[in-house]
Amino acid sequence: MTLHGFIPVLTHRFPLDALLTPYVERYAPAALISAAELRAAPGAPLPALPLMIDSGGYQALDAHATVVDTGPFAALHVPGAVPLTPLDVYDLQRSARAAVCFTLDFPSPATATTDERVRRLHLGERNALWALSQIRPGTLYASVQPGQDLTAVLAARPDGIALGGLAPHSADRDRLRHEIRTVRAQLPAGLPLHVFGLGHPDSIHAALSAGATTVDSSSPQRMAASGRAWTGEVIPDAAPHERLRLAVTNLLTALHADVPLALHPAWRPLTPRRSA
């Protein structure tokens, strides 16, 4: 299946996510959940809509995380956690009946050396090639980083490409557009391009207009948890129901982000996407 637009991220950790879930189920085309979340809460109920299951590779941004080459693929070691391998990710994605899966890549923290960045790019590509050679648990997107040569990955015929590493630069909309256009230019026509971690409506708009098919973020909840909405409303000591209202506002704003926020009309309810 091909998805379009903003995909909200849900977790099992935060009460606001649980409150927002029915609205995500009704109005969003899909939700994104990390494999790490699935692993932390096995058996927890999953939202009733198509799921994108991320690999959890974002944990590689932890300053103490290490990437270990095990031969056919590479594993992520985070202190205090069980190592995460592409096999684990594969099993979690399959058990969650993921509509869209992502391969395990290893974004680099800002403090990483150039050698380590190159090494991680290489190991992430190896994981992608390994995953693409397996029986696919769902539609499988290969996770890549900005500036990465996509020739080998595209040769393995992924169902889509997922571009990470742009979240720290989300305020620089020109850079977003440039990186996304660079990747899009290498892709065959019609191949979906997902961009990780963009939640501000203007970032979403920039990404989609530059050629991204989908973007994801938990920003609607994070903004609401701090008592703010992208429409300008601020509640300094928001109660749970007020945070939920702000989160719904942010969610709908993000889902409407095919127009710039500055031009955005006062948000209004969308037509429900699916039956209750």
Add this chain to the structure above:
Amino acid sequence: MTRPAPITALPVLSGPDLALACGVTTLPVSALITSPTGSGKTHLAREAARHALTCGERVIVTVPTKALAHEIARTWADLPGRVQAFTRDQPSPPYRAAHVLIMTPERLDLVTRRWRRHHPWLARVGLLITDEIHTISDPARGAALDAALTRLRATLPLLRVLALTATCGNPRVLADWLGALHIGGGIRPMPLTWTAKTVRAVADKPAALQRVLTPGESTLVFVHGRQRAADLAAHLKKAGHASAAHHAGLTPGVRAQVERDFREGRTRVLIATPTLEVGVNLPAEHVVLYDLTTFGLDGRQALTVNAAWQRAGRAGRPGATRAHVTVLGTRAEQPGQYERGRFEPLSSPLSRGEHLLGFLLGCVDGGYARTRAQATRMAQQTFAAHTGTLNAPRAVATLLQQGALADHGGVLSVTPLGRVASQALLPVPVVAAVRALPQDPTVLDVLLAAAAHVRLPSLGDESRATLVGALMSVPSRTLDAGTAPPDAVIGAALLHATTHHGDDGAAELSGLHEPTLTALREETLRIVSAWHALSPSISVNLTRVSLAAQLPPLTATLALLSGVGQVTARALSAAGVPDLPTLARTPPAQLTAAGFTLRTAERLTQAAQAYGPLTLSEPTPAPRTRTVLADPARLARARLLTVTPTTHGWTVTGGSQARTVTRQGEAFICDCPDGVQLCKHLLAVGLHLA
């Protein structure tokens, strides 16, 4: 040459027709529809519900009465989803199983107090239909509707509201509060014809009523009280009119029969109390407004224009062929004022006393407010605040003082007392009264304490003596101490009768309507259940079970066993097992002979044996004190006396001579020569203090 087509005027739409044409049922907007009864508001609501269901949304419908809830559930059953009325009258499925949920404001109020628990299904509600929204002004029940609407709208940011009423004097204010479009107007398919008849005195009304009745015409006559309805129906019957009374005192079966007789033409004149004002639809051609003056808590009050039009709107409903209204009134009652239809503006009683405390307690209990600022924000969103002022900080301070809330460094939380009061929808002092029960109370002590907090029906002296006399041999520390307020004794006597003879038996003994006793028992049960939740004890639990099952306390001990409800307890009682200790000694074979399966019989006896001995408080009654209490004549005389507090005690006047009552420790002493332990002067002081 062709002739031009004749010019025909386009229809001018208004009311529900205009709303339908504007797409109110399909667009994501809220709307307030003010239009006459019979102009199609219900059809509009139904179409809005249908559209919401086809979009995958759920719908909540609030209606003022349980009867209306069931009628809508029946008539909307063909909608594409499960339509369910949620009332206490019948077992209901879980809320999540229904797609159209029909409930009273009180039920919705309770749902919103637990919104996080209900969130998975509640968040799927896209449309709230509030029928008869003018009831938000009702002094007794309007606060629940205001509270429920305020909280639900706060909980569901995308909720659309469709509010309907025929009578609203300030539609723009109400629409503004709801964030809704206002669409007014609307045309009744059968216009009302009004006639005002002036009588010289109220006593002339029965004769005047007979003069305005047309033989064979279906007529609803609105009066204010049950007794008036019964008397007038009997009067008309004697005069040859096929008439009947319709009021809340009738059992559901009798009421249904009365309605059926009227619908099918066997009864042509129905004398109805205001319960029919917003009740089920009956096809009447003629409505008579008979009582134009009410006697409420604030004394005499004129029938409001809103209420008059609600009643008048019953004329010409589907099935009727004419629609006219006759207003019978004295010159002072100005019967001609109603036809003009100048509706009173709606306001909410939520800002008053207990209502505001209950609302804010529910907000803290439901997690809507953890700080004073959040509580104030919630209060500001009510219709009461929209149309007036309210003092939320003072109410929060009162709740803290009552012990319902706790303040931990500016963070508010509900105490166990507050939680129980909130979930039981009871005032905090009523729930806190469990702490004033005597030590080691008996079941009658619990009934006496609870009866002090319920509204008692008036009772004739003879019935009162019989009922109170039945308490003579019932163990009670409160009665023996002579500290029970007289009204509480009468209330407890009525409740005692319901547990020993059932509501119907107690109705026979007291001369009251059975539903009146059912309401009294259920109201008391709510209080006692709250007490049990806050401070569980065997006496309170037995009282609770006894009231719920309408069983004597000893038989109710059977229902203390897990898995034994009132039905099994009754069956055991019929099988010769009067109480729990007896059940522990009963051989299973005796139960199987009475129809229990062997497995059940063994399980019951084993459970009774495992329960252990019952330790019930059973003090010996002190008959002397009770004889005085049971004297209704003395009590009646005490009610006529005037009590004035003095520095030494109280002066009681109104009898042959003024008397002085003083307090010595816990005892009250009177200087009268009556020579009884509890003279009428002491009773008067007791009434005064109560």
